[in-house]
Amino acid sequence: MKKLVILVVLISLNGSLAAQENKVFFTGIFPEISFTKKLDQQNKLNFKIENQEILYDSRDLKTDNPQFTHYRTDLMLIFDHTIRPGISIGLGVFHRFQEKEDGNRIIQQLSMLQRLRNLRINHRVRTDQTFTKNDDLEVRLRYRFSMEIPLEGAEVDPNEFYLVLSEEPIFSLKGGEFEIENRTAIALGKLFNSNEKLEWALDYRTDGFIQEGFRTRLWAKISYYYNF
Amino acid sequence: MLNFNSLIVFIILFLSFGIFNFSFSQEKIEKESGIKPREVPSAARDWLKDSFENVQRPKWFLEHSQNGKSYEAKFHYQGHFHSVEFDSLGNVEDVEIEIKESEVPLEVWKEIQFHFESIYAHVKVEKIQRQLTASKSDLEDFFDEEEIVDVVIRYEIVFQGKNEQWELWEALFDDSGKFLSKLKVQIRLNDNLIF
Numbered sequence: 001m002k003k004l005v006i007l008v009v010l011i012s013l014n015g016s017l018a019a020q021e022n023k024v025f026f027t028g029i030f031p032e033i034s035f036t037k038k039l040d041q042q043n044k045l046n047f048k049i050e051n052q053e054i055l056y057d058s059r060d061l062k063t064d065n066p067q068f069t070h071y072r073t074d075l076m077l078i079f080d081h082t083i084r085p086g087i088s089i090g091l092g093v094f095h096r097f098q099e100k101e102d103g104n105r106i107i108q109q110l111s112m113l114q115r116l117r118n119l120r121i122n123h124r125v126r127t128d129q130t131f132t133k134n135d136d137l138e139v140r141l142r143y144r145f146s147m148e149i150p151l152e153g154a155e156v157d158p159n160e161f162y163l164v165l166s167e168e169p170i171f172s173l174k175g176g177e178f179e180i181e182n183r184t185a186i187a188l189g190k191l192f193n194s195n196e197k198l199e200w201a202l203d204y205r206t207d208g209f210i211q212e213g214f215r216t217r218l219w220a221k222i223s224y225y226y227n228f
Numbered sequence: 229m230l231n232f233n234s235l236i237v238f239i240i241l242f243l244s245f246g247i248f249n250f251s252f253s254q255e256k257i258e259k260e261s262g263i264k265p266r267e268v269p270s271a272a273r274d275w276l277k278d279s280f281e282n283v284q285r286p287k288w289f290l291e292h293s294q295n296g297k298s299y300e301a302k303f304h305y306q307g308h309f310h311s312v313e314f315d316s317l318g319n320v321e322d323v324e325i326e327i328k329e330s331e332v333p334l335e336v337w338k339e340i341q342f343h344f345e346s347i348y349a350h351v352k353v354e355k356i357q358r359q360l361t362a363s364k365s366d367l368e369d370f371f372d373e374e375e376i377v378d379v380v381i382r383y384e385i386v387f388q389g390k391n392e393q394w395e396l397w398e399a400l401f402d403d404s405g406k407f408l409s410k411l412k413v414q415i416r417l418n419d420n421l422i423f
Contacts, residue, residue, distance in 0.1 A: 036419045041393065148418075153289055154260065154289060160259070
């Protein structure tokens, strides 16, 4: 397990160093809070607030860095319906506060959990449509593969740490132009009890592969999850 | 907006501070953690070595629950995944072997299926374990000499069953396939993976 952790950290560091060689690179902090309300055995409601603050932006003058500039604040509400143990479908709405026009999004997703002997793998397929005033409609197809690995024992128990590795390619179409984004993340999590957990993550995002404007973003994420 | 954002940042940083040392609330804790072979009572290590001669590097776990502590060895042996449970002194308690549906005797499987069909409209079996309980020496004889004397055989089956909705269960059947008990399985919340 120690070897795996070292390998993943090295890959992440390699990614962040490569990022700094690109023209457009920005990095910052990304706190998020997630509340999930269990409505009944099959249904739950998730509300999430995410906030992205830029600390360094390669497009700005050297004298402007480091900085503390608001990039985005997102509010998201998803209704999730379990169709079988470990399989659920979700419908959601999303609002984004940002510098120019705020954006609104509707989300549809299918999530499938594989419970293996000592790890959990989740597959999430999501489609979303983003509406922004004075801008074209953006439709996206996303697939996220995430793997939760216990660090103390065969499964994650209360007061134990775990690792989450995730990879998500995102395909988008906006104004007739196709684009690809990729998100890779590694998170160290701690499960406090069955209702609460906290994760510290490095989230590395690249986009602009097809159209002009290749850019990379590296976020230091802190996520708190509460279920009630 | 800046104040609102700053507030979110500070709330989360505050929640992160000192997080290694406290929990937000208390609840019953059942915890198992990986341990090194040298931390396992020699009685348990010796029993495992005598019963499964060529077992390669079993993984050892220490389990703490309200009933005290116990040890568990997990390993692959002759193509099957095995879990062997020992008490706090290293005395073997039971052995569980993961098997396929085709490895359950046909008559037993028919009986189990009859039970499923009498309760559920649809069933999907996820995992079958043959559970062996006996004294230390009888279990050892079972594995190294294939003698079935005073060994209680049961089948532990994890399955999804549907009537009005799909639910996850863990059921226990005896060696003839007669239903003994069942327990509803709750999947640990995966909000961090799905949202």
